[in-house]
Amino acid sequence: MIKKVLVANRGEIAVRIFRTLREMDISTVAVYSDDDRDSMFVRYADYSYPLEGSSAKDTYMNIDKIIKIAIEAKVDAIHPGYGFLSEKEEFAKAVKEAGLIFIGPSAQVIKLLGNKFEARTVAERLSIPLVPGVNRAINNVAEAEDIASSIGYPVMIKPAAGGGGKGMYIANSKDELKDTFFKSQSVAESLFHNDSVFIERYYTDVHHVEVQLLADSHGNVVHLGERECSIQRRFQKIVEEAPCLTISQELKDKIFEYAISIAKEVQYTSAGTVEFLYSNGEVFFLELNTRIQVEHAVTEMVTDIDIVKMQVLIADGKELPIKQKDIHLKGHAIECRIYSEDTNNGFMPSAGAITYYQVPDGLGVRVDSGIGQNSFISHYYDSMVAKLIVKGNTRQEAISRMSRALDEFVIEGVNTDIDYLKAIMGDTSFINLEINTDYLKVKHEDLIISANKTKHGKKLYSQQDYEYNESLSNQGETRTEDKTETMSIKSKENMLQQFVDEVSMPSELFIDG
CATH class of the missing domain: 3.40.50.20 (Rossmann fold)
Structure with a gap:
């Protein structure tokens, strides 16, 4: 136990x-x-x-x-x-x-589904539609050109062992393919220690839709509905929603069936997420992520199911305490990822000390955060510092609630994307569900202009409040430090003085889901 x-x-x-x-x-x-x-x-x-x-x-x-x-x-x-x-x-x-x-799932399943060729092969065996491409590594440019010609441009070249949107490049024509191929291969070798790449057709007007699964070791598999994850920068999600309102219930039922069939085929256990692309009435399998997703909270908000708790129960050998008939989605949830980055400068990560930190509250508002007043943001790790999740009875209510909550979310000392996210919530195209994975490419300049016009949220605390809170925080830190010294297996006497150097981060630090 x-x-x-x-x-x-x-x-x-x-x-x-x-x-x-x-x-x-x-x-x-x-x-x-x-x-x-x-x-x-x-x-x-x-x-x-x-x-x-x-x-x-x-x-x-x-x-x-x-x-x-x-x-x-x-x-x-x-x-x-x-x-x-x-x-x-x-x-x-x-x-x-x-x-x-x-x-989490077994090592064997992680290995199987972590290999994009193998994952595509599993889906193909189950007659699940795939993005046009190949299920093997491409060894040279000539081979890449032949495949691209057969499936049609534009194409995307991706590392076979990739993640976090890294090493993914688009070629719109044969003239662009050579440079794109070598760039992807170089990043694959540098970040993943595996220069294998493959090619898929690249669709410009698509939605990124994913299905949340739970599977136990007793053969039970359920889905917790779907999420809309099309708002992305550099192939990384920054806004997620549940449920997805851009596809029909008939199509949802189909992707639920696909997701569950893959899980059963590989004897999957734990929480998992099956990702699909949706375009013009068709869906295509992308991958199955063998971990909890960053955006799991939006599903928790609309199902009232603790996904981490389910993971622990499953790992402990217990049977899922819920059946598919008991799972119902209620309301609409939106998540915004709060990054310490400069949206005016190509989303460049921003490091430093947090000098003011204020989180929103109120009905239907949840903040998952790992920072607070005086926290230090390091260049060593991914720049996501918090997640803001809201729920409303309708999507419009959720958008209004998110806008209000973002206005109350104030972080000073580092750059953040909060104003940029506020601009998205106020954008007519977003409000009207006129979105796809190219949304930020098309709207970025307009969003930057809007964000710069509405800078700074509402500070609700005075400096005196913070001085008082800081004194309490320091007392708490002292007690915790004593606890840590007592309970750690190694002394902290030899720990290095804290320093920050901007370094190239391994792919595992880039969070894409």
Whole structure:
């Protein structure tokens, strides 16, 4: 029985997982890098242990360190969160070999579905429509040209082992294909240590729609409805909704059937997300993500089902406590990802100390955050710092609520995309559901102009309030620090002085779902 869990992650997702574990009366263990030693998730956990180092490679991507801590902390299970090691079959395998429970699918399934060729082959075997392309690596430009000619331009060249929207490039004609091929191959080798790439037809007027699944080890598989995830920059989602209002119920039923059939075919267990493209009445399978998604919260808001709790129960060998007939979507939810980035400068990540932090509240508003007043945003990790999720009875009510909540969300000290998100909520095309995956490419300049006109949210706290709150926070940090010193397996005396260097981040740090 699972009684103690280590979360091999950081930031908002670590806090979010800890909250569910606390409600389940399960002890929590955090692991943290030098840069994260004073972070919220470290203070929230019952026990916390240093990973010693700052880079992801030395810390959250270091399997040996994490497994060693898990054993010494005597945990029963490890939850990987998203990003980092969450889709590494080597990690799932190492957890099992250490005699621990991996809260996620098996290593074999992660390996199978993590290979885009194999995943396409599974879908093809089940007669599920695929984006036109090939189920194998493309070895040279000449071969790429032949395939592109047969499926038609524009095409997208993608790393076979990719993620986070990295290494994906579009060629609109044969003249662009050569450079695009080598760029994708170079990024694939650099970020994924695998230069295999493949080609798919690129559709310009499409919606990105995904289905949330839950599957247990007793053969039960249910879906929790679908999400609309078409608002993307650099192939990364920034706004997500549930349900999707751009496709018919008939088509929804079809993708639910497709998603469940794939899960059953590979004997999938845990939470999973099957992604599709929708265009002109047709849907095409993209992939099955073998982890919890960033945007899982919008599904939780409309179903009132705790997806992390379901993951833990499934990992503990229990049967799903819900049946498909019991699952009903109510209302409409929208999520905005809050990034520390400069939207005026190509979404460049922004690092530094948070000098003012104010989160919204009120009916139907949820904030999943890993930062607070005086938190430090490091260049070492993905720039997403929080998620703002709202629910309304209708989509229009949800948009109005999100606009109000964004106006109350104030972060100073670093650049953020809050004003940009406010501009999206006020855009006529977005309001009228005239959206697709190219929405931001088309509307970006207009959104920037609108965002710059409406800068700065409503500050609700005075400096005196913050000085008082800061004194309380410091007292809390002192108590937590004492706890951490006592409960960690290693002393923090040799920890490096905190520093920030802008570095190239591994692909696992870029969150795309």
